[in-house]
Amino acid sequence: MSVNSSQKAIEMVGVNKWYGPLQVLKGIDLDVSRGEHIVLCGPSGSGKSTLIRCINHLEEIQQGRISVNGTELSQKGTNADHIRRDVGMVFQQFNLFPHLTVLENCMLAQRRVRKTSAAEAKDKAMRHLERVHIAEQAQKYPAQLSGGQQQRVAIARALCMDPKIMLFDEPTSALDPEMVKEVLDTMISLADGGITMICVTHEMGFARAVAHRVIFMDRGEIIESAKPDAFFSNPSHERTRAFLSQILNH
Amino acid sequence: MNYSFDFTPVLAAWPMLLEGILGTLRMSSLSMVFGLTLGIVFMMMRMSRQPVLRTIAIGYIELIRNTPILVQVFFVFFGMPAIGLRLSGEQAAILAMTLNCGAYAAEIVRGGVQSIRPGQIEAGRALGLHTADIYRFIVFRPAIRAVYPALCSQFILMMLNSSLVSSVSAEELTYFAQTLDSQTFRSFEIYLTLGVIYLVLSQFFSAALSMIGRVYFSYPTK
Ligand SMILES: Nc1ncnc2c1ncn2[C@@H]1O[C@H](COP(=O)(O)OP(=O)(O)OP(=O)(O)O)[C@@H](O)[C@H]1O
Numbered sequence A: 001m002s003v004n005s006s007q008k009a010i011e012m013v014g015v016n017k018w019y020g021p022l023q024v025l026k027g028i029d030l031d032v033s034r035g036e037h038i039v040l041c042g043p044s045g046s047g048k049s050t051l052i053r054c055i056n057h058l059e060e061i062q063q064g065r066i067s068v069n070g071t072e073l074s075q076k077g078t079n080a081d082h083i084r085r086d087v088g089m090v091f092q093q094f095n096l097f098p099h100l101t102v103l104e105n106c107m108l109a110q111r112r113v114r115k116t117s118a119a120e121a122k123d124k125a126m127r128h129l130e131r132v133h134i135a136e137q138a139q140k141y142p143a144q145l146s147g148g149q150q151q152r153v154a155i156a157r158a159l160c161m162d163p164k165i166m167l168f169d170e171p172t173s174a175l176d177p178e179m180v181k182e183v184l185d186t187m188i189s190l191a192d193g194g195i196t197m198i199c200v201t202h203e204m205g206f207a208r209a210v211a212h213r214v215i216f217m218d219r220g221e222i223i224e225s226a227k228p229d230a231f232f233s234n235p236s237h238e239r240t241r242a243f244l245s246q247i248l249n250h
Numbered sequence B: 001m002n003y004s005f006d007f008t009p010v011l012a013a014w015p016m017l018l019e020g021i022l023g024t025l026r027m028s029s030l031s032m033v034f035g036l037t038l039g040i041v042f043m044m045m046r047m048s049r050q051p052v053l054r055t056i057a058i059g060y061i062e063l064i065r066n067t068p069i070l071v072q073v074f075f076v077f078f079g080m081p082a083i084g085l086r087l088s089g090e091q092a093a094i095l096a097m098t099l100n101c102g103a104y105a106a107e108i109v110r111g112g113v114q115s116i117r118p119g120q121i122e123a124g125r126a127l128g129l130h131t132a133d134i135y136r137f138i139v140f141r142p143a144i145r146a147v148y149p150a151l152c153s154q155f156i157l158m159m160l161n162s163s164l165v166s167s168v169s170a171e172e173l174t175y176f177a178q179t180l181d182s183q184t185f186r187s188f189e190i191y192l193t194l195g196v197i198y199l200v201l202s203q204f205f206s207a208a209l210s211m212i213g214r215v216y217f218s219y220p221t222k
């Protein structure tokens, strides 16, 4: 994949982050091209969530630079709102708003952030809900849906903002096994649409199917970054091998 | 004991009692609405990152919650004219009860806001919503729902406490009962009736508030 700066969706240079005395990101350098799909994996506590949460400034970094579509994120996050317009996020716990219907969940930010008219916001919400095959549940409340359905709504909600980049933080980890597939299928079709995507997941089938690169993190560092084939068949680092044997035998 | 009970003078004074009931309803309802609004403002100050705002809010909340409500009522009615604020009995009553209710509501609502999972706020931020919108559209309703029973008890307590404002001639139920007592000397009958009316009023408030709650918070949860 040839990369010049105008094609970069995300650029992280020398990113360091601490929680108190604990350094959780250590010298992270990462370029993500437009349309690239990255799967991020690594042991618990290695800093995967922290890394992707820095991209839309849910977390502050202490050192380094992060640019999104050519706009550098200022240290204090003064332009975070600007960057968040281009970046959608899906969480492990769905985080749907319980007091709003599925449709209202998908309309709120369109109305308040994009100032879209109610009719237009509803139109777009319904289009994306259809895309994730859940339009018939539009009038229900989150608590009335299964976990897999809720996560698909969360994806639709993010898509309603026309993000150029989607961040997923273990989107299937809180799901019962029988619901994992419906969410992964949704994500695969999204990837086919050409959106830029960073996905924290241990679903290695998904990684093989859509990832251009798989990145392995351990203790706050990027240890290995490779195409899925090479990553799975021939990892170059001992820690990656140990990690893979753990999750693949699991 | 040769006191002969006679409720007829009490019952005959029903227009006066009705006016008292309306006065109590009016003052309590207004103080609830204003008090909740004020409480939300002070809750936000209390949770703000600005030390000055936080200190003001804490000072106010502690002051109100650690002084008798009667003293607060007296201060507003008798004390404020010294700084140029001369209020009628009813205005002073509403102001004092609003201030009182605001402090308690602030603490109750704060508990509700703290019960909201951080993921809710993060989801709002990730969608690009501003802090004010996050509070208004995402946090507020589930937060109030979480503490609604506590808020309702506080409101009912305030309605009952409103009997104290008779002492600054605010024309509510207890004020009229006292007037009637001084005219008829039927203290036993009057205050027994008064107690029953307050009992009915709190039942009424309780039912009305829980109906509002059912309408406003009707969304299902797991
Ligand atoms: N708010 C916080 N305050 C202090 N330490 C934190 C905080 N959030 C995360 N950490 C620590 O930072 C490190 C990285 O956490 P992070 O959540 O990014 O890991 P992760 O790779 O996503 O792990 P998991 O697979 O369990 O989700 C961990 O050691 C964690 O304990």
Ligand SMILES: [Mg+2]
Residues within 6 Å of the ligand: A048, A049, A050, A169, A170
């Ligand atoms: Mg994580």
